[in-house]
Amino acid sequence: MLDIQLLRNDLDGTAARLAARGYTLDTARFQTLEAERKQLQTRTQELQAKRNASSKQIGMAKAKGEDVSAIMAEIATLGDELKVAETALEALQAPLNTLLMFIPNLPHESVPAGKSDADNVEISRVGTPRAFDFVVKDHVDVGAALGLDFETATKLAGARFSLLRGGLARLHRALAQFMLDTHTGAHGYTEVYVPYLVNSDSMRGTGQLPKFEEDLFHVPRTDAEKLYLIPTAEVPLTNMVRDEIVAREQLPLQFVAHTPCFRSEAGSYGRDTRGMIRQHQFDKVELVQLVEPAQSYATLETLTGHAEAILQALGLPYRKMLLCGGDMGFSAAKTYDLEVWLPAQNTYREISSCSNFEAFQTRRMQARFRNDKNKPELLHSVNGSGLAVGRTLVAILENHQQADGSVALPAALWPYMGGVQVLQPAC
RNA sequence: GGAGAGAUGGCCGAGUGGUCGAAGGUACUCCCCUGCUAAGGGAGCGUAGGGUUUAUAGCCUUACCGAGGGUUCGAAUCCCUCUCUCUCCGCCA
Numbered sequence: 098m099l100d101i102q103l104l105r106n107d108l109d110g111t112a113a114r115l116a117a118r119g120y121t122l123d124t125a126r127f128q129t130l131e132a133e134r135k136q137l138q139t140r141t142q143e144l145q146a147k148r149n150a151s152s153k154q155i156g157m158a159k160a161k162g163e164d165v166s167a168i169m170a171e172i173a174t175l176g177d178e179l180k181v182a183e184t185a186l187e188a189l190q191a192p193l194n195t196l197l198m199f200i201p202n203l204p205h206e207s208v209p210a211g212k213s214d215a216d217n218v219e220i221s222r223v224g225t226p227r228a229f230d231f232v233v234k235d236h237v238d239v240g241a242a243l244g245l246d247f248e249t250a251t252k253l254a255g256a257r258f259s260l261l262r263g264g265l266a267r268l269h270r271a272l273a274q275f276m277l278d279t280h281t282g283a284h285g286y287t288e289v290y291v292p293y294l295v296n297s298d299s300m301r302g303t304g305q306l307p308k309f310e311e312d313l314f315h316v317p318r319t320d321a322e323k324l325y326l327i328p329t330a331e332v333p334l335t336n337m338v339r340d341e342i343v344a345r346e347q348l349p350l351q352f353v354a355h356t357p358c359f360r361s362e363a364g365s366y367g368r369d370t371r372g373m374i375r376q377h378q379f380d381k382v383e384l385v386q387l388v389e390p391a392q393s394y395a396t397l398e399t400l401t402g403h404a405e406a407i408l409q410a411l412g413l414p415y416r417k418m419l420l421c422g423g424d425m426g427f428s429a430a431k432t433y434d435l436e437v438w439l440p441a442q443n444t445y446r447e448i449s450s451c452s453n454f455e456a457f458q459t460r461r462m463q464a465r466f467r468n469d470k471n472k473p474e475l476l477h478s479v480n481g482s483g484l485a486v487g488r489t490l491v492a493i494l495e496n497h498q499q500a501d502g503s504v505a506l507p508a509a510l511w512p513y514m515g516g517v518q519v520l521q522p523a524c
Numbered sequence: 525g526g527a528g529a530g531a532u533g534g535c536c537g538a539g540u541g542g543u544c545g546a547a548g549g550u551a552c553u554c555c556c557c558u559g560c561u562a563a564g565g566g567a568g569c570g571u572a573g574g575g576u577u578u579a580u581a582g583c584c585u586u587a588c589c590g591a592g593g594g595u596u597c598g599a600a601u602c603c604c605u606c607u608c609u610c611u612c613c614g615c616c617a
Contacts, residue, residue: 140573152596155542175597431562
């Protein structure tokens with residue numbers, strides 16, 4: 098959520114910055130609603146002030162045993178007038194809030210203009226794609242002999258689910274363990290175990306609601322509010338500080354969690370239908386930091402580096418992309434995507450997305466710290482995948498496959514695999 | 525699932541219809557005193573909005589005592605619904 102003051106003070110400037118990411122702000126509508134809001138709110142507050150003053154008078158008069166019928170008569174119709182004004186104000190604030198909640202974040206000045214991923218800028222390229230002296234198989238074919246089973250998953254749940262057996266299931270677990278240990282041990286994050294179902298306040302806090310409800314799975318309940326399956330651990334991790342004022346000495350907060358993620362993938366029919374690139378359920382190790390505003394862009398760089406460290410340790414070639422305005426997520430001010438090399442697709446595919454949200458999420462959440470003037474100030478939130486476990490597994494199968502159908506595991510994983518260095522077919 | 529108790533400011537804790545945004549304590553900030561990491565004295569100290577303003581200063585004002593409704597001229601206080609916490613019983617990975 099943007100600061101509404103920004104819209105009031107510099108509507109055209111804000112609209113121009115939003116245009117850079119392909120969003121057209123309805124400035125006329127905003128101005129109309131704002132003008133009406135101002136008038137109605139002033140009127141309402143005047144009436145409330147009058148009521149408060151009169152009630153106070155009545156209280157004082159009664160305490161002295163005086164007659165209050167004169168004052169009572171004076172404000173006889175006040176209640177009705179107030180009700181009308183309050184109702185009108187409320188009715189106006191709803192669309193105004195909705196408008197505000199649907200406006201995406203402003204792109205940082207360093208974000209390139211552009212409409213789609215074609216306009217993203219490559220920042221760096223690490224590792225060299227391997228030259229194969231045999232016909233490269235994709236992860237579905239490599240995995241088939243190792244325990245990757247889509248038929249059974251489909252029987253159990255439907256399309257866009259996968260099932261792993263044996264060494265492959267262990268590899269999946271090993272990857273998550275390795276990532277967690279690296280981030281807690283080498284990068285200073287605190288491991289957190291979180292709920293996988295969260296309430297709507299949490300979803301609103303990080304920006305999934307109200308705009309992206311159709312992308313989420315939810316669980317209805319009879320008596321209580323429905324719960325949503327998390328699409329990323331970003332939601333619970335960031336919302337940990339919702340409605341909190343964090344002591345400055347505790348900053349930066351660095352959290353890491355390994356969780357399943359659930360996405361309905363509405364609107365992506367026909368895209369990535371083969372394999373486990375795009376699933377309704379996948380595991381991810383997520384990094385979240387909550388920092389002082391002045392630090393957040395430096396944090397974005399280091400956090401992205403933390404995700405890169407995993408790719409490097411696993412010997413996976415990748416490139417780092419700076420997303421253009423039009424390709425960024427709704428809540429982000431600046432995003433780097435890390436794209437891993439997939440030889441079978443002969444291309445780089447997203448495996449991590451690292452973003453600075455500035456105060457966009459924390460404003461919704463009222464997540465603050467006490468600044469050097471001892472005043473509450475909004476934190477900045479920065480997060481990134483470190484990494485998507487399923488896609489990392491895919492990348493390992495494809496990049497480290499061997500002619501005989503086996504897969505050579507990176508040394509970093511050996512301790513997590515009980516010493517197994519190669520996954521052999523026909524497990 | 526059954527029975528009961530509770531939810532107040534950073535924390536503790538008073539307050540059951542009226543000058544309550546809320547006593548007191550504690551923490552924190554500033555000042556004084558004290559010759560020394562203690563004690564004492566004084567002052568200040570909630571959040572989010574709106575109006576005014578060059579102003580994130582000041583002034584005026586609104587809302588907020590778990591959440592949402594209701595009663596009333598007036599609600600932290602009364603009524604209803606919900607959420608959460610605690611205690612006891614039952615069940616249970």
